[in-house]
Amino acid sequence: MPLNRLHLVVDDDLGPALWVRVQAEGGGSRPAADLTALLDEAPSGLSDALSRALGRHEGPLRHRVRVRGRTSEHRVPALPLDGEALLDVVGAIGDLVAARTGAGAEPTGPTGPSGPTGSSDTGSEVAAVIGPLVEAGTSLRLSDQVIAMPDLLTAVVLDLHAERLVAARHVRVRILERFGRPWARWMALEDDAQPLLHSIVDARAREAFARHVGSRRRAETETPEDDAAKDPTALISSLSAPSADTPVRADVPTQRRMQLALDAFIDSGRARVHLSSTGSELVVRLHEPPLGTAWPLQTCLRDADGTVRPVADLRAVGDVGVEGAAEASAEVMRLAPTVREAAVDDTGVDWLLTTAQASAFLAHDTGALEAAGVTVMLPREWTKQKTRLQAVVGEEEAEQEKTGSGVGMQAMARFDWKMSVGDVDLTEDEISEIRAAQAELVQLRGQWVRLDSTTLRAAERFLDAFTAKRRGRGDGEGGADGGGAVDGARRAPTRRPDAPREAGRPEPIAESAGSMHWGEMFALLGSAQAEGLQVRLQAEDAAPAPPHAGAPARGRSNGLRNLVPGGPGPLPLPQPERLDASLRGYQLEGLNWMWALHELGLGGILADDMGLGKTMQVLALLSREREPDPAAVAPEVRPARVRPRPGARSRTHGAGPAPGPTLLVCPMSVVGSWQREAARFAPDLAVHVHHGGDRIRDASFAEGAADVDLVITTYSLLDRDLEVLSQVRWHRLVLDEAQHVKNAGTAVAKAARALPAPHRLALTGTPVENRLSDLHALMETVNPGLLGSAASFQEHLAGPIEKDGDESALERLRALTSPFVLRRVKTDPSIISDLPAKIDMVRTVNLTPEQAGLYEALVGELMAQIDGADQNQRRTLVVSTLTKLKQVCNHPAHYLGDGSGILRDGEHRSGKLEYVDDLLGSAFADGEKVLLFTQFTTFGHMLVPYWRERFGREIPFLHGGVKKADRDAMVARFQSTPGEPGAMLLSLRAGGTGLTLTAANHVVHLDRWWNPAVENQATDRAFRIGQTKDVQVRKLVAAGTVEERIDNVLAEKQTLADLTITPVENALVNMDAAQLWGMLALSDGDAPDEQTPNDPAQGGGR
Amino acid sequence: MSIRMRSRRGQIGASWQGAALRESLESVISSGRRSSGRRLARADRVQWLDVAPRRARAGVLDDDGTIYEPELDVSAFGAADRQIVVDTLRAHPELPALLSSGTYPRAVESELDAHMATLLPGSASEVTHDCTCLDWPGPCVHVAALAYVLVEAIDEAPVHLLTLRGLTLSEIAQPVATGRGARALAETAGSSDAETPQGASAAGRSSDGVETDGAPTGGDAPGAISSAGSPSADGAADGSAGEKTADEETAGGRPASFDPAIADPTLLQDALGEEASAMLASFYASGAGSTGSAADEAAGED
Helix, strand or coil: CEEEEEEEEECCCCEEEEEEEEEEECCCCEEEECCHHHHCCHHHHHHHHHHHHHCCCCCCCCCEEEEECCCCCCEEEEEECCCCEEEEEEHHHHHHHHHHHCCCCCCCCCCCCCCCCCCCHHHHHHHHHHHHHHHHCCCCECCCCEEHHHHHHHHHHHHHHHHHHHHCCCEEEEEEEEEEEEEEEEECCCCCHHHHHHHHHHHHHHHHHHHHHHHHHHHHCCCCHHHHHHCCCHHHHHHHHHCCECCCCCCCHHHHHHHHHHHHHHHHCCCCCCCCCCEEEEEEEECCCCCCCEEEEEEECCCCCCCCCCCCCCHCCCCCCHHHHHHHHHHHHHHHHHHHHHHEECCCCEEEEEEHHHHHHHHHHHHHHHCCEEEEEECCCCEEEEEEEEEEEEEHHHHHHHHHHHHHHHCEEEEEEEEECCCCCCCCHHHHHHHCCCCCCCEEEEEEEEEEEEHHHHHHHHHHHHHHHHHCCCCCCCCHHHHHHHHHCCCCCCCCCCCCCCCCCCCCCCCEEEEHHHHHHHHCCHHHCCCCCCCEECCCCCCCCCCCCCCCCCCCCCHHHHHHHCCCCCCCCCCCCCCCCCCCCCHHHHHHHHHHHHHHCCCCCEECCCCCCCHHHHHHHHHHHCCCCCCCHHHHHHCCCCCCCCCCCCCCCCCCCCCCCCCEEHHHHHHHHHHHHHHHHCCCCCCCEEECCCCCCCHHHHHHHHHCCCCEEEHHHHHHHHHHHCCCCCEEEEEEHHHHHHHCHHHHHHHHHCCCCCEEEEECCCCCCCCCHHHHHHHHCCCCCCCCCCCHHHHHHHHHHHHHCCCHHHHHHHHHHHHHHCCCCCCCCCCCCCCCEEEEEEEEEECCCHHHHHHHHHHHHHHHHCCCHHHHHHHHHHHHHHHHHHHHHCHHHHHHCCCCCCCECCCCCCCCHHHHHHHHHHHHCCEEEEEECCCCCHHHCCCCHHHHHCCCCCCEEEECCCCCHHHHHHHHHHHHCCCCCCEEEHHHHHHHHCCCCCCCEEEECCCCCCCCCHHHHCCCCCCCCCCCCCCEEEEEECCCCCHHHHHHHHHHHHHHHHCCCCHHHHHCCCHHHHHHHCCCCCCCHHCCCCCCCHHHHHCCCC | CCCCCCCCCCCCCCCCHHHHHHHHHCCCHHHHHHHHHHHHHHHHCEEEEEEEHHHHHHHECCCCCCCCCCCEEECCCCHHHHHHHHHHHHHCCCCCHHCCCCCCCHHHHHHHHHHHCCCCCCCCCCCEEEEECCCCCCCCCCHHHHHHHHHHHHHHHHHHHHHHHHCHHHHCCCCCCCCHHHHHHHHHHHHCCEEEEECCCCCCCCCCCCCCCCCCCCCCCCCCCEECCCHHHHHHHHHCCCHCCHHHHHHHCCCHHHHHHHHHCCHHHHHHHHHHHHHHHHHCCCCCHHHHHHHHHHHCCC
C-alpha cells in the first residue's frame, strides 16, 4: 500500500489547496493526480470530509499549484478548498489528532460546517499536542497509509487561533479585486499574519456572520427581495456566502470608500490610536539651538488629552504611520514657505533652520500656520521683546544764550536717544547689528531674543523723522551741538518702514542725538511718525533734588527739562511769607511746579485729589509772586533770562513789583469758599467777586480789575461776560473744577480758550472724567496746541489707548503730558500722612416686596417694548427705565409720584430708607454728622419733611434751586457746629463739588450716579483737609437689582484709574436683549424673603 | 461628481514630473486620440480616478453616455532595480514629506537616473493599457483622458508615482529610531518642555478636502480621486500578499489591540449604507467580549 503524505498550501491564485504525495512501492514518490484512491484509505472522518470537498471536483485534479521543492519549483495537481471544505478538512484532521493522541473525548466524526470544531477544552489539548510537532517540523501519521505533513498540522493550530479571533470579532473586512471583480473577505487584523490564517479566519467568519445575518433577518421576517434592496452593494451577501464567490456590486471609487470606512471603523476600535495626521491638531515647535545656530523645528500632534507629541516619536512607536507623519510634515511645508527651503533632519519630519530661516519663520509663517489652526509653540521666555527709545534730555543753555532762543516750548533741548530691547540698553554696535540683521531673532549678550518688529520699526521711523525735522530746519548748528559727530553726511535715505535692507552692511543710524525745540519734540511725539513707538523722556540729571525749601540749587534753572520724569524737578523755593498758613510738603512742591511753569510761560493742570488743597496752592502762588523777590532765598540761581512777565507792572500795593490780576473761574457753589479761604489764608490779596445781578459790566470793570489781585467769577459768566472780561490784561487764568471745560465744543470751553492770559492753570480732581478727549480739551485750554488737533489726538493717542489698550500710545501720552500735569492722590501715604482713613463700603439693601413687584413689572415692560424698537427708541426706553428702576430702588412713592407716605402702617416701604433711618439714628446718638447725596431732587424733597417728623430735626437740603447766599449759609452753619449731631442732604450735581463739609464724617450715597469719579468727588466734601475723624462712606445698592450688577462692573473699572470709563447707559443701550435681561432682571437669590414677619399682608402675594 | 481639470488650455502638467509623465504617456497615443482625450478630460468627463499599485484606472463618460473604464498598468520593477530605487530614495529622509506636500525633487530623479532607474513610467514597454470600450487595440480616447487626469494628479501628489511603481511611502522611509535629529538636539538643549503655545488654536486643522494623495473620505470629495496606495490596502488589493516586503511589515510598528466594543459604527454608515453598516455593527457588537451576544448566536444556531 502506498503511503500518502497530505500537504496544505495557500496558492496565490487558488487560495488554500490540498495536495498529496504518494510514496510508491519502489521508494520513489509522485504527486497524486487523483484523490479518489485516498478516500478508501483515509480514516473515516477525513475520508468523509475529502469526499465532500471532492464532490465538486470529480475525477483527476484539474488545478495545479506551485510547490517549492528541494531544488526547484514544481507545479503539482491539487484540490482547492473553499472556506467550507477547508474547515471540514482541517476539522477532521483535528479530530483525528485528538483521537490519536488520546486528547479529549473520542473522535466525534465529521464536523459539519455549521458547528464549531470540538470544545475549547479539546482544542487546547489538541494544541498542546500539535504545537510542539509543528514547531519541530514533524509530521503525524493519521493511519497506516495517511500522514499529515507539518503544513497541514499547522492549519489545525491556526484553526484554533482563528476560532478565538472570530469569536472575539478580531477580524476585519477587505474589499479585493479578483479576476477583475470586487469581492469582500474577512481577514485577521494583522496584515502580516500567515495567509493560511487569513483563509481560515475568512471561512470561520463567514459562518459566524451568516448565522448572525440569519438570526437578525429571521427576527425581522423579511423576504430575500427586501434584503437585496437593502443591501445594494451585496456586501452582506459577499461576506456571508459560504465561499468567496459572491461579488460586491460597487465601482472602484465606491470600493475605496467602503474600504476606508471599514478601516476607519477598525481603527476607532484600537484603544491606543487616537492620532492621525488629519484628525489631530497639528503643532509645530521651535527650539533654541542647542549648539551653533541650527534651530530645531519639530512637527508634533496634540492628542485628545492635550499632550503634544513629536511626530517622529509617534512614528517610532507606530502610533502614526509613515503616511500620517509625511502628511503632517507636508502640511507644515504647505503653510510655511520658509520651512520648504530648510534642511530636513534624518527623521524626515523635522527641520533644522538657520537663524535667518528661524527669523523668517517667526516673521512670516506663524500667522498662516495659526490661521490654519496649527499651534506654533516657542520657548516660554520668547515673548516678543519690545524696542524702546529713551531720550536723555539735556538743556541747551549755551545755545540759548547765543541764539537768544526762547523759553518754554521755544527752548532748545538736547535729546540723546538710547535704544533698548526688553530691559537691555543697547550699545551703538548692538543697534547697528540689529538693524543690519533685519531679523526677528537676534543674539543679545548671549541670549536669543525675539524682537517685536512693530516697535523696532517704530523706533527707526521715529529717529528718521527726528533727523529729518532737524535737518529740515537747516539751522547749521552742527558744530554747536554735541551731536555734530553724527550729523551731516550720514543721512538716512527715505524708505518704506518695512523695506528690506541690504544685508550685512548696517545702515548708519539716522541720528542718535541732537537738539530740537521742545515744541517740535512734542509735536513729533503726538504725530503719526511716533505711531507704535515706545518712548520715554528722561532728564539727564537724575540726581533727586532735595525736596525741602531753601536748599541750595546752584547751577540750575527752571528749564522744562527739570519737569521731565527723572529730572531734578522744579526749583525748590521757600513758602511765601505772606501766606497765612503752613504749606505741607507736597503743597509746596505743587507751588514750585506752578512757579516753574509760570517762569516758562507754560500752562498746567493741577490734578490733585479732592481735599489736598488745590485752592491753598493757588493762593500760595499768588502770594509768592507778590513778594519783593519771589526767589529771595536763593538769589544766585535766579537766571537773568527770566524776565518779568508781560503783564507785570509796578504797583503800589505790597512791597514788590506786583503782577497783574488773576481771573479765577469756578462753579457758583464754591465762589464763597474761595472768597473765605482767600480772606483767611492770604489776607493781603485784594479779591473781587464778579457775580450776581449787580456785578460791574461796563468799562470800569477793567480799571477796577487791574487794581485787585484776584477776580472770582463763575463759568456761566465767563461765557456771558466774555467781552467785559477780555478787556482786562489778565496775568493768569485759573479754572477751578476745570472739568467744566472738558467738552471743547461748549460755549464755556470756547470762552475759556478765547480769554487772553499768558499763564493758564486748570484745577481738577478728575482730569479724565470719561474719555481722554477730556484731557485734550483741558490741555488745549492751558497749553494750546501741545497735544495737536483733537482729531489727530484721537487718531494717534486716544483711540489706540481707549480702543486697543495700546501701551505705547499711553507711554507717548505720558511723555507728552507729564511735565504739565501734576497729580497727587490722597491714598499715597507719602502725600498725606495725617489725613484720617476713609472707609468705603457698598451697602447692599434688600427690596421690600412692594419694591420688588414694581421693579419686576418695569423690567418686564421694557423687555416687551424693546423687541423691535429701533436704536433711538431703544436708547430712550433703556435710559428711562433705568431711571425708573433707580427710583423704585429708592422708594415706591418716589417712582409712583403719588404723594403716598414714606411708611405704610408704620412699616417701611423701602429697604434703603429703613437702613438710612437706622444709620441716622445711631449717628445722631453719637453726635456725628452725615452727608446724604441723591441725584433726585424730588426724592430729597420727600425726605426732608419725613426726617423732620421722625428725628425732630431740620435737615438742610442743598440743591440747584437754592440761592448762593443760602448755600453759603447752609455750609457755614453745618461747619460751625462740629461735634453736634446733624445731617445735610445734597443733590449730587449741586453739592458734589467744591464744598468743604468736613464737619461730617459719614457720607451716604442714597442712589448711584455710576461714575466713580463723580461719586468720589462728592465723597471728598467730607474727606479732605480739615477732616479729623475717619470718614465712613456708604454707597447703597438694592440687592439683586441692576444697581448691584453695575456696581460690580464699576468696581472693576475703578482699577482703570484715570483711563476712560464708558458711560454705563451707553453700555446698556448697546446690549442685546439677553444681556440686558441679565443686567436688569431681579435675581431670585437676592429677592426679599416673602415670609418676613415685617410684611405679613403681602407674604404670599407674589 | 467628476474630476475638474485645472488646465483649460495649452499643455497639461504643471509640475516637472507631471510634464515628464505626460510626454512619455503621449508618446504611445496617436495625436487624434490625444486631442479627443484632452477634450474629454477638460470637459470634466472623467468621473473618477483610482491610483492603485501599478495600476491607474478611471471612469470616463463618453459621448455615447456610457462610462468606460480605461486603465494604465505599470510594470513592476525587477528585484534589483527595486532595491536600487528603494535604497536611493531612502537616502532622502525628507522625501516622504516632500512627496506628500506635492514636490518630487528633480535631484532625486537624477540620482535614480544615474542608476538607470526612474520613478516615472517611461516607455511603452513599461506601461500597458486597457479599456472597457471596444476601440481595440487602442490606446483609446478614454485611456488618453485617463492619462491627462493622471498627469494632473501627479502634479499635486507625486506620491502616486510611488504607488504606480508598486512602492509605498513606508518602503522608502527610513526605518525609524528615536533619539535622533531635531528631537535629540532639542532634548540636549533641555528646552523641550519649556514652551508656550503662540496663540490659541481651538480648531483642528482645516481640511480643505483636496488631499488627493489620500483617498477621498466621502462621495463629495472634489476630484473623486481615490487611491489604494496605503500600505494596508496595498498587498491585498493586488491579490498578491506574497509580494510584501519585510520592510513594510516592520516599518509601521505594531498597532494597538482592537476592542470591537469601542469601535465607532457611525463611521460605516455613509460608505456602506444603512443595512450593511447596521449588520456589521451588530456583528462586531456580538463578539465574545460582550455578554449579550452569546445569546444572539445561540438563538441563531438552533
